[in-house]
Amino acid sequence: MAVEKLSESERKNWLSALDGWSMASDRDAIERTFKFADFSEAWAFMSRVALLAERHDHHPEWSNVYNTVEIALTTHDADGLSQRDVEMAKAINAL
């Protein structure tokens, strides 16, 4: 089943409701940076995001440097942002 790309109005509405997330400057993706006290805390967070990713069957593009985790969400099947990214961002924010 194809995943539908979000329309302009949909993405404006969703993005304003997604605390901390912003549009990537160079592609159709949303991103957020998370800071923690140290690597151990950052890793604990990443472990929970990994479980969410498997549960949602939707995987982030992410990087980690010590206490910092950068997450980007986009939907390759939709060639851009879809409702799946919104759901994943909401689930991550709820952690």
Next chain:
Amino acid sequence: MAVEKLSESERKNWLSALDGWSMASDRDAIERTFKFADFSEAWAFMSRVALLAERHDHHPEWSNVYNTVEIALTTHDADGLSQRDVEMAKAINAL
């Protein structure tokens, strides 16, 4: 205690012995890309690297997109490559 940067001859010797690692193009770091069957396998590998990082008290700069893990190692305290990066790369290769 300050960490010493590797000399030119040291880094040449070590790098040739470190299977799969190469110098980063834009800074004094070594990097390697690992590919797995899927996210679950990539995450299992990352979990083991996270434990190594804590044991060595030396943390990678790394990113993950689904089944691919890119790892860069450098030593901020030495402003470049040190023996600590070599030890960590060897430990990762041994997984």
